[in-house]
Amino acid sequence: DAGVTQSPTHLIKTRGQHVTLRCSPISGHKSVSWYQQVLGQGPQFIFQYYEKEERGRGNFPDRFSARQFPNYSSELNVNALLLGDSALYLCASSLNFRGQETQYFGPGTRLLVL
Amino acid sequence: AQSVSQHNHHVILSEAASLELGCNYSYGGTVNLFWYVQYPGQHLQLLLKYFSGDPLVKGIKGFEAEFIKSKFSFNLRKPSVQWSDTAEYFCAVNAFTNNDMRFGAGTRLTVKP
Numbered sequence: 001d002a003g004v005t006q007s008p009t010h011l012i013k014t015r016g017q018h019v020t021l022r023c024s025p026i027s028g029h030k031s032v033s034w035y036q037q038v039l040g041q042g043p044q045f046i047f048q049y050y051e052k053e054e055r056g057r058g059n060f061p062d063r064f065s066a067r068q069f070p071n072y073s074s075e076l077n078v079n080a081l082l083l084g085d086s087a088l089y090l091c092a093s094s095l096n097f098r099g100q101e102t103q104y105f106g107p108g109t110r111l112l113v114l
Numbered sequence: 115a116q117s118v119s120q121h122n123h124h125v126i127l128s129e130a131a132s133l134e135l136g137c138n139y140s141y142g143g144t145v146n147l148f149w150y151v152q153y154p155g156q157h158l159q160l161l162l163k164y165f166s167g168d169p170l171v172k173g174i175k176g177f178e179a180e181f182i183k184s185k186f187s188f189n190l191r192k193p194s195v196q197w198s199d200t201a202e203y204f205c206a207v208n209a210f211t212n213n214d215m216r217f218g219a220g221t222r223l224t225v226k227p
Contacts, residue, residue: 033214033215035215035217040219040220041219041220042118042120042204042206042217042218042219042220043158043204043215043217044217045214045215045216048214055214056214058214090157090158092158100146100165102148102160102163103160103215104160105150105157105158105159106157107156107157108157
């Protein structure tokens, strides 16, 4: 079975631009979560979606938004990019949004903002 | 809000040495606890998890962790490390009711052959 897939793998943008990152969950998983991992730190929770509804939001500005589609894939959008948005963006999927569901991570999208 | 502290930033061991990585969390309610590993060039993989029951949990590749509720700790152990254990290790916690996980900063383990 395919694991969590993310696209693109790498991305270079300039300050002020907008970026869209994509994630496809494991087949049968209905929940997708997004994390930001800055170099040298652990992943930080951004959003969680389940059945197309937002179930959780971390401490990120409104420039960050996300959505989940009927096929449970998801997009993370970041507007007005800042240098500090340079990071590895991770997507994780799970069967549902409950705490005792294991999250399976994708390989991430590495974003560099110049 | 829950938070996670990993005390060791970088640990260097020789093969066959024993390993213990510390993890403490801050959260007042019922939590679920996880250890993830990130091998060089690979994505995050689950090592082990604790939800309830026996506080000593065993994971893959000979790793185990002990949940000590009174100390808010979930330390990772392995009796004898191998060179292939070289990786970054992350402790994570989520609340019982949802799985927006909070991760520690990670501990980089280097095992010398």
